[in-house]
Amino acid sequence: MTASTTPHPHPCVVVGFDGSPASHIALSRAIHMVGQHGKLFLVHAWEVPEAWRGRGTHQPYVNRTLTAAEGVVDEAVKGHPGLADIDWESELIGGPPAQAIADVAAARHADEIVVGTRGFGRVRALLGSVAHEVIHLAACPVTVIPERMVEPRLTTPEPETVTSAPPYAALL
Numbered sequence: 362m363t364a365s366t367t368p369h370p371h372p373c374v375v376v377g378f379d380g381s382p383a384s385h386i387a388l389s390r391a392i393h394m395v396g397q398h399g400k401l402f403l404v405h406a407w408e409v410p411e412a413w414r415g416r417g418t419h420q421p422y423v424n425r426t427l428t429a430a431e432g433v434v435d436e437a438v439k440g441h442p443g444l445a446d447i448d449w450e451s452e453l454i455g456g457p458p459a460q461a462i463a464d465v466a467a468a469r470h471a472d473e474i475v476v477g478t479r480g481f482g483r484v485r486a487l488l489g490s491v492a493h494e495v496i497h498l499a500a501c502p503v504t505v506i507p508e509r510m511v512e513p514r515l516t517t518p519e520p521e522t523v524t525s526a527p528p529y530a531a532l533l
Contacts, residue, residue: 372399383477406461459494
């Protein structure tokens with residue numbers, strides 16, 4: 362094994378999670394990667410839409426957006442019982458997703474970042490994607506799970522454990 366593929370005895374992995382099918386696969390992979398001795402940081406970024414800014418007090422809008430972000434993290438917990446077997450924390454960050462993921466990875470000295478793509482196609486590719494931005498911002502390796510890799514039967518993730526092969530293994 363080379364240094365880049367040697368597993369770290371206590372890996373620190375950051376996973377970007379937005380609730381998409383590819384982010385569910387990314388989370389399953391990250392759970393498997395950290396095992397029982399590492400630490401996972403689940404990052405979900407949220408932003409108050411520009412249209413809401415400048416409306417007298419925009420705090421009610423911020424509260425709604427934050428509540429929705431908390432719902433995304435709740436979805437991750439419900440869909441991934443393997444989280445109960447590992448050391449993990451969620452990070453809800455207000456701001457652009459790629460920057461939030463890269464910042465958490467830098468602050469936590471992550472060994473790797475895992476993100477999914479949403480598969481918006483060529484137009485989105487021209488404008489840039491979160492995964493593309495993360496690759497350029499990150500100071501550690503980034504694993505990207507493409508949306509086209511997700512089979513329809515895996516849109517609802519299967520339960521994972523830290524001792525078994527992750528459900529994404531069937532896709533490889």
